[in-house]
Amino acid sequence: GGATPWDCFSYAGQLTQDWGIDGTILRFPSQNYFVWSCFSGTLQTLCIAPMASPTSLGARTVLSEPTPSWGRVDTPVNEGPAAMYHGGKTFLSFNVSFCWTSSYQLGLLTYKSGGPTLMSSWTKTGQHFSSAYGNYGPGHNGFFQSPDGTEIWNVYHATKTTTGACDGNRHTAAKKVSWNSDGSPNFDKPDVLGTVLAGPSGE
Structure with a gap:
């Protein structure tokens, strides 16, 4: 490592x-957690583990399974988790269904209370960000703040291929x-x- 992200x-x-x-x-005041897409049996799910250090994890548990029909x-797929924090609340978006379909889209976990590694501590909802206006299978997203810190933007990929795509026929967009x-x-x-959008606030 180095002193800046541009170092080796x-x-x-x-x-x-x-x-x-x-x-x-995934950051909580008293603990950081690592969340990733894993296999639990035959299902591609979301797993979570407390971070003992930047390079070491505690026990793994399953946080979300592709049980709703829209996933x-x-x-059946849960992948691409991304954490977001706003107004004192903690959210975790994720992607559902197969990326070679136009049904690839976002689901959302909202933290309620209790241990962050427990399914019961989160509320799962969907469908939140679906194919529209020539963008098929939007997802595998991340979040960033505007330069002045007043906005959160969703950056994602989608495809013009009407049946969805997991290859180079994808473009990147933000909203x-x-x-x-x-x-x-x-x-x-x-x-x-x-569509040409106005830039994030503070640019």
Whole structure:
């Protein structure tokens, strides 16, 4: 490691011996957790583990399974978790269904209370961000703040291929997140392909 993100990186080690992709860090005041897409039996699910250190994890538990019908189109999938924090609430978006379908889209976990590694501590909802306006299978997203810290943006990939795609026929886009009266995020829909948006606040 170095002093800035532009310095050279060195390999620090493997976090788990099991199959896993799409790892991200979920932050709580007293503990950081690692969340990733894993296999539990035959299902591609979300797993979570407390971080004992930046390179070591505690016990793994399953946080979300592709049980709703909207998460099982073609192939049951939960993948691509991304954490978001707003108004004192903690959210974890994720992707459902097979990326080679236009049903690839976002689900959302909202933290309620209790141990963050427990399914019962979260409320699962969907479908939150679905194919629209020439953007098919939108998802595998992340979040970033505007330069002045007043906005949260959802950055995602989608495809012009009407049946969905997991290959190079995907494009990257972003959309500002708005907020419902109960404090939950409103992802709306992807904008019409080619729409030029005003930049994030503070640019």
